Amino acid sequence: MILEWNPAILEVTGIAPGPWSNAAGAEELRFDADKAPGRARIQMLRRDGAWGLPEGALALLTVRGSGAGVAFVRASAGSAVARRGNLAPVVLPLSVTVTRKG
Secondary structure, three states, X not given: OEEEOXXXXXXXXXXXXXXXXXXXXXXXXXXXXXXXXXXXXXXEEEOOOOOOOOOOOOEEEEXXXXXXXXXXXXXXXXXXXXXXEEEOOOOOOEEEEEOOOO
């Protein structure tokens, strides 16, 4: 999955696996993430060849404001391969408003 946002307004300071990472069977999943200004790539792979995604949030992003305004976070690409073909994970839309105190 590829996530994009306006780096002039929002900075992603960290990416971590969702709550599923503490559940039974989590050791069977590999979670990889990397980020650049305005873009993050998140990849998950089952180590044992099993199918399906974990339930709930797949990843948690830690953010901070880098400028005032509204940053929209969107998924520009995302798919999952299942026994019956490709699936599109549900990505909830998100906007973040950053204001300056003063």
